Amino acid sequence: MTTNIAPQANTAPAATRTPTKAAPPVRRKKRNDEELSGSTGSRLLKHIVLIAFGIIMLYPLLWMLVSSLRPNDVIFREAGLWLTTFEISNYTEGWNALQSPFGHYMINSMIVVVGSIIGNLVSCSMAAYAFARLKFRRRNLLFAIMLMTIMLPIHVIIVPQYIIFSELGWVNTFIPLVLPKLLATDAFFVFLMVQFIRGLPKELDEAARIDGCGHVRIFTRIILPLMMPALATTTIFTFIWTWNDFFSQLIYLTDPEMYTVPVALRSFVDSTATSSWGSMFAMSIVSLLPVFLVFLFGQKYLVKGIATTGIK
């Protein structure tokens, strides 16, 4: 049951593809009737349960958003979502609570994120093209190795990696965070792209070959434009993961000037007394906002990507 994000893989069961024009709508209607069977009451009940459950799921997030606009003493008294005051000062205080304004850390995070995205897009798509379309000896072996590295815990390589990067004087720079992405070490993006390219019709490349195109041209002129959905999925997931990544940023960034958002937020939590939850919540909201926006606008690709490779 290999799920593929290539459009042609999402085909309906063969039976619905009958050439008679009238057939599909009839079938579809029948299917809907069947699926929506059950009384109106039971359907309504299902929706009520699902909505109630959704509210429970999102309640902590909504509560944090509302609490970030409340004075500190109210946060610990008010479990509801009703806002009586509008305490913007949490945001201004939180923004300036650390050595640099919070925007500084967001810019740092952005640099790492953009570098990682460019790295993943370029290096993973190149490797994917080779695995999906080219013939070379030891291809199966290398492909198997690539798949295995997906499951490799970072802990096994982080110590020597840290030693190498610190010998090179790269600790407290963004190089240790971005360089691995330029070298396609996020292997499941390679895998995701391989899956996608395999779903593209081979006739396109063959026609281009006959017209005298080399592999570089086929890759840049034919394959890359066609694999935009896979590239979008990669961009979105790289954004979210890099933005949220804590372990490697905690290890490589110890100078407060170089802190990214997660590391800055963590130092905020450790340095402040529990009395300033309001400003801590405010900055937490600020730090979640980019991920939320990406989620809002990139949902289609997120869902496709996750269904293909099972990533978080």
Add this chain to the structure above:
Amino acid sequence: MSALNEMSGLKKEPRGKKRKLTAAERKEELVSYLFLAPWLVGLAIITIGPMAASLYLSFTDYNLLQPPEWTGLDNYLRMFEDTRLQNSLGVTFLYVFVSVPLQLIAALALALILDRGMRGLSFYRSVYYLPSLLGGSVAIAVLWRQIFGTSGLINQLLALVGIEGMGWIADPSTALGTLMVLNVWTFGAPMVIFLAGLRQIPTMYYEAAAMDGASKVRQFTTITAPLLTPIIFFNLVLQIIGAFQSFTQAFVVSGGTGGPADSTMFFTLYLYQQGFGNFNMGYASAMAWLLLLIIAAFTFINFIASKWWVFYDD
């Protein structure tokens, strides 16, 4: 599903006989390696090189300042006496084997409810999926610290119904539980995978079953459940591997200590403390290899066990 299938599928391909390559084939080979160049360099210097170095360091005593000193199996033997390490293994196993099944049950249940041509499917899917995207962030860990604190949200809500709360994070018997709740909260990602899997089951199976008078329950046990086992297996392997490596939440919620009383001391957190707190790089490397072995072992066990319960359509 796909990544794992690929792995087992690879072995089946016949090996080509050795022969001289034609000029065109040799050119294609050269082009291939050009396309693979960044990945190959990364594999060498970012993955395999450091892996080998880490294996070597695991047999040494190394603190970054003096050169590594060969100590043979000392680091590994030390683990048998290190009660904190054993405790951290216990904490991690408990976390994995309680929270992953709960998370997958929630994911499957919601996927089944949402599957049947629900109106508003994409809306519900987004709502349930959102926590998966945010759950690993420091911000959510900060939120968790407040929610389960002595005067946090949970206790306020409990007070509304007249129950006196407790310091969930301050109490060693419940601190790990709060992290399990956090992991279960992120059931949206496996749910989306289940939904994709359910969609692959041809509707004609159900139509045929309904025509033969099979009840909904029987349709589930004879069609849905067997055909979904590869996806369940896939999710299980994936979530177990992920949960073994959890770090951020425990680190932030416990303020980097793994406390109270080491009750949230994940294996990765102890590894971090040993390697980057005490600079016991040799010991940390040995721990990393133990983690790799554990993860590999569980993946392997899952694969073996899958022969008995996973049903492959093809």
